[in-house]
Amino acid sequence: MVNLGLLSAAALAVTGAFASPAKRTCDNIHVRRNWNNLNGDEKSSFLGAIQCMMQKPTLSINGVDQVSRYEDFVYIHQYPGYAIHWVGRFLPWHRWFVYAYHQELKDCGYEGAMPYWAWEQDWQDLSASNIWNADPNIGFGTYGNFDYNNVYNSTTITDGAFANHQINFPYPHQLTRNLPMTANYPWSGPGPYCQRGYNPENMRNLSSIATYKDFSVALESPDPIHNPHDFPGPHGAIHLALWGDMRTDGVNNSSPNDPLFFMHHSNVDRIWKSWQELDESHLYDFAGNTDYYWDTGMRSGIPAQLEDPLLYGGVGALGSENLKIKDVMDTTEWPLCYTYEDLEPWVVR
Ligand SMILES: [Cu+2]
Secondary structure (H helix, E strand, O other): OOOHHHOOHHHHHHHHHOOOHHHOOOOOOEEEOEHHHOOHHHHHHHHHHHHHHHHOOOOOHHHOOOOOHHHHHHHHHHOOHHHOOOOOOHHHHHHHHHHHHHHHHHHOOOOOOOOEOOHHHHOOOHHHOOOOEOOOOOOOEOOOOOOOOOOOOOEEOOOOOOOOOEEOOOOOEEOEEOOOOOOOOOOOOOOHHHHHHHOHHHHHHHHOOOOHHHHHHHHHOOOOOOOOOOOOOHHHHHHHHHOHHHHOOOOOOOHHHOOHHHHHHHHHHHHHHHHHHHOHHHOOOOOOEOOEEOOOOEEOOOEOOOOOEOOOOOOOHHHOOOOEHHHHOOOOOOOOOEEEOOOOOOOOO
């Protein structure tokens, strides 16, 4: 059960404010910015707010093993499991998830808009991205080194703002990544397999897709059992390329343990937002299935609809209990009230 008494001030603010959605308009529209365009003070403030979340007490949602407000987000992502991946609600669910995370960062003193990692700009060599920065004040840290003796646990990140970050949920370990394992595991790392997911050719293909149903699958990644392309979509490609905590599959679903998860999903959301603006018919276009069964690879036959609940697994946190998919389709409408500074450069016409 949810312990309502432990809901955070930020979560309560979102909950209360959402009581009358139709009557509210945005006071202003926040412009989310490319991480590369933030100055040192802004980067430091953003990373400091994440560290603050990692120190804050957990909401003890459902009484599992998470130890901090940050790990609550890991749990909230894990809990609904198959109902938020390879389904129609994948994009809207993660949109609200990143938004709610940003509310918590504001509660921890970060005043800027949510940044994003425009990884499609790093397509030629992911390992050369500016995102890898070892400075403990302004960097997410580097990308690890492959450990042949510990393939799935990967290597601990020992630099940057999250050096040796101790994770407790869903199992105790330190933050890991594993970008350079390409030579022996070609389906990971910055090599050709993942690159086909986010290279200009695939991004061009994405921008020309006509319907949400097809666009959503292509952006997320075809599911592993029904993959018609034999290469991942850009969302899946980045998870695979970074390996380590970002790679956690449909069993753990604990990839938010790496703070880069939110930088990644902010960009996934930007790409969806860009697509929504390409044609007026796209803004409220929504379809897909409601469930996916990992063990059998079956998609449920129930068609997803705009009226469906966003579905935060019944945990009730983040002010989401009454939220429907239709409420988060337009980011420039209340409650979201944001856009992106460079919406369309990824669209190769
Ligand atoms: Cu996810």
